[in-house]
Every structure is written in C-alpha cells, then in structure tokens.
Amino acid sequence: MSRVTEQLLETDKMVLNFGPQHPSTHGTLRILMELEGETVTKATPEIGYLHSGFEKLGEDLDFNQYITITDRMNYLSPLCNNVAFALAAEKLIGIDISKRTEYIRVLMCELSRIADHLLNVGMLAVDLGAMTAFLYGFRLREDIYDLFEMATGTRLTTSYTLVGGLIRDIPEGYGEAVIKVLDEVATVSNDIETLLNKNRIWQNRTKDIGIISKEDAISYGISGPMARASGIEWDIRVNEPYSRYDEFDFDVAIGLNGDVFDRYLVRMEEIRQSIRICRQSLEKMPAGDVIVDPGLGYSLPPKDEVYNSIEGLIYHFEVTMPNRGMTPPIGEAYVPTESPNGELGFYIVSDGTRTPYRVRTRPPSLMNYSIFSKLIEGHMLSDAPAILGSINIIAGELDR
C-alpha cells in the first residue's frame, strides 16, 4: 500500500510560468519557478515589461515638465514622487521654499502613504482570500483620492508640485474634509486589524513566511516598511529629516521577525502615525504663499496675469521658451525621501541648461524585489502571492 502511494506522489521537477499577467502580480512581472511538487526550489524573476525609458525622456524635459513623468512611476502614491523630485531639483538649484508649502507637502505625502498602505494591505488580504478587508481599504482609498482631486484637480496624475512650490494652494474647507476622512481611516484601520490580526487563517498564511534577516535587508538594499519589519531602525523622515518632518511628533513602527505578518503590522501602524502627522500638519499649518516667485524662472505666473497683462505674458514666455528661463547651476544632487515603499531618491545631474543632463530615480521597488527569489525558495507555491503582496511592487516604478 505504502509503495503505491509513494509511486503516485512521485513527481518530476516542473517549471511554472508565474505571470506576466497573473492577477496577484499586480503589474506585469514574470517569475520562472521551478517546482518540486508544490515547493518552489528556484525562482527567477524577470522584469522590464513596463520599461518606458523615463530616464531618457527626462533628458529632454525641463524640471517642471518632468514632474508629470514622476506621477507615472509609483502610481499608487504619485504625490510622494512629485515631492521627491521637486526636493531634488530644489536642492540642486538652491531655492528656499515657504513653510506653508512644506507643510502642505507633508500633508499630501502622508495622505498618499495612508492610501498606499491601505491598498497594499487590502491587496495582500484579497490575494490570501480575505475579501472584506480589501473592500474596507479600497472604499476609503476612494475618499482619499477625492481629497487629492479637491487639491490637485486629478485623482491619479496629480503633478501637484512645482520646483520651488506647488501648483495651487489647498482649497477652502480642505482641513475639515481631511479630518473627516482621517476619522474614518482610524476606525477602518481598527476594523481591518480586528478582522485579520487574530484570524487563524491569516496568521497561518503570513507568520514565518518570507523572513528577511537584518543582515540580508541591508545587503539587498531594502528600505522602508520592509526594512523596518526586519528590525532596522531607519526612517528617513526621522534620521535625515526633509520638508520639516523634524517639526512633527510621530513614532516609527519597528517589526521583530521580518516576516509577511510583521510587514503587515508595520504598515498598519504607519497608517496610524500618518494620521497623527496629518492632524499636526493641519493644526500647525502656517499662512503664506505656496507659489514661487515667477521672476526666478522656474514657475509660470498666475493665469490671471498672463491673460490680462503684458508683463504676465512676457514672464510666461520667458519661462516656457527653450532658450530662456531656468538656469540651474552645474552640479548634481541626490535627495532620498521616505516613500510608502522605502527610500525613493532622485539623482539629478545638471549641465547648466534648462533640461537636466541625467535624471535617475532610485526606485525602492527594484531593490525590495531583488530579494524575492531568496525569500520564496523552499516555500510553497501558494506563499508566492503572500510574499509578493508584502513586497508591494509597483511595476511602473520597478521598470521606469
């Protein structure tokens, strides 16, 4: 009897093509998996399906035009990308920006972080079969996108920042609208945790799955919530504060085990901390201007002036004509920011003309994904969606 079962169970090594269009890859990724039974013995990720040559394109666009390209990188939190690029350009050029601008940027970044984390946790849950948590998060994300629409005019391709400022100030009554959504976020994130944290199936599917050790996390260049879940106490908002993050009071969530469950817990805690930052930002929001002086040649004058006065029109052309306007210094600048996925850096090299000589994005997804093949080896095939979901790969940013 036993010999018969052994014979039946004996399987050959099998190569499985996971993706590029698999629903749980959330983007176009392809993984070649070698399976023995249901155990993955080797996984080779193949990327580049969404490579769009953004970095090459950036060499032909000026600083403000490139901000529209940054929207398309991490399409789940485009405002973080806008802010990161604007910061890099401002550091290169050496522009001081107003306190109000920075506070609004912080508010927008944290709202993006909440939306990104809610979606990520929801996606992880729906891939593992927990539909309700996904719907809770997704509905709330819709409300946050409405807030983005109020401020920027669009939901996804926000392009909210300019070099030195913002396109426009937040509208009247924005604070109340944000507070209303934040209250809901607080309740819903509690609901999600009540649903999942002590759920037996959830724990079995996520605990001790895809463990990243501290040494591996540093060696593989992992940053953000993934690194913090492995116990690395590193948050760029705290350790290298930008945009006046040092004026805000918040805690950094740290995990201990570095498994999928810890990454989920860290993200949930970050949602709570982001709510705190958003509230403080609204409370302490200083008055002032958010639009940089058009005389510097980096931003367009208000449309009222352009259409109704000759000076405004001249300024407009001074900024937009190819041989006028921006004159950044020759040099280079790298600015790291804490995006919802990790360290998002922009590295700009300028040769003194209005278009950057080289724009490099340091995509957190690429570095975070590079450890995947190591994580999945020895696990079951059904753990692949769990690990992929906890990495939160955004293909637009991964391939650029």
Added chain:
Amino acid sequence: MPQASPLSQIKDRFPDAVLDITEFANERILHIRGEHILTVLSGLKTDGYNFLADITAIDNLTLGGFERFAVSYHLLSHQTAERLTVKAYILEEDPSLPSVESLWRTADWQEREVFDLFGIIFKEHPDLIRIMNPDDFNGYPLRKDYPRLGHKEREDFPVIDRGIQKKKHSE
C-alpha cells in the same frame, strides 16, 4: 552624532585611486579611478558606510569629466546618517570595472541595469545580462549618442506572415 572618517583620510589611504574630492549642495563626492572601486568601497564599508543605496552611471559625453563614463555609488551609514557619493571613472575604449556584488547583494540587479542601459561591463558579476530591455536589444539607450527615438528597432521586428499578405504578393 559621531563623525565618520574624514574624506582627506581616504585620500591618504588610497593615493592611486582618488582623483578628486568635491562638494556640491552639501553633498560630498569622491572621484576615483574605476579599477580601484572594489578596494575603495570595501574600505568605506568597514568605515561604517554599511548601506549601498543606489548605483547608476553618467555618460559624460558633453558634460565633461575625468573620463567618458562615471559610475555613481550612493553610500549611506546607518550609524551616523551620513551619505557619500563615489564616482568611479572608466575609459570609453574599455568600459569595465570590478563588480561590488561580493560586498552588497543589491549590486546584482543594479549593475545589470547599468550594463543594460549604458553598456558598462562589471567584471566578476555572477550573471550580467540585460534586465530592462529584451536580450536581443541593440544598443545602450541611456548613452548620450543613442537617439531619443531609438534607431532601426522597427526593422528588426520579425514579420508575422498570416497567409493573407502572402497571397497578395504572389498576385
């Protein structure tokens, strides 16, 4: 916050390697010769720069610099929160330099990306193949002499013959 070892000290430690030390926008940049990258980075790693944030390259065709290509390494020290950019210059005729994959595993994919987009060879890299572009892609897109709209790509596409066009041709 404790200070990492000053850059002038690095210049004394690697006199053959260091070309220059500059500072721009509060960022320190160490310019070195490409062939010494592995010794310099392993020295810096023991100094406390434990995290390799990013590897990228710059084609200095019209910008000017020590050599045609510069590979930039962005290092970070988690202890002191200091960052350092190391730029390794390599010759146009022989665009190659040692791989740092033995120091940081993250260099694996990042060096593949630089190879794919710039055609820079990383010696002793475990698996140096294209990562973003298809394997049969011709050229290195981020080089300055590569046109933005590409060249000759469309002609390389295989033509799928569905039989209908064939009929037309024979007529």
